[in-house]
Amino acid sequence: MAPELVAGQQVSIARLHGRACWYCGTVTTKMKPAGTVTLAGTTQEWPVVSCGCSPIPGQRQEEAR
Template sequence: MTAPVLVEGHVSLARLHGRACWHCGAVTRTLVPAGAVLRPGSAREWQVVSCGCRPATSLRPPASGTRSCTYCTQPGADCCVRVQPDPQGERHILAHQVCAAVRGVSWWYVFTDGAPRTEAAQ
């Protein structure tokens, strides 16, 4: 078994308690163990689950400066599909336009900063 991953920032209680997919937040799909995470300042290992939407190795946070897609494992998300309230402000949920379209999700805005984009996983 791999070592737990340290996860900083906001994490929903449903994901932390294994009631929702760690990656996409799904609660109606079949959920299977995906590994363990640690929170800063705590030694407790939280056992998290996944619906299979991403590989088990993707528990690690994305590299700094990348925009991670909520629907696939590729960096380079180019649009925002949802904004969630957060104690520190709003959280913008990002995706590739292609990944969102495949799932019938409309986007709120797209990035126009010319950041390199990668081909989204299907």
């Protein structure tokens, strides 16, 4: 499966390692898996997390059920 996000800029190591929200950078709340990301020019996929500040792909459909 292809990564859901591609990061073209420098990324904080905390976000890349799933220690901080991918979208806003917070570290003070419970996180949920938000998919995977690759850095531009690489093929390494990294699992990332979200605090809920931005919709996670597929999350709205799951919550509506």
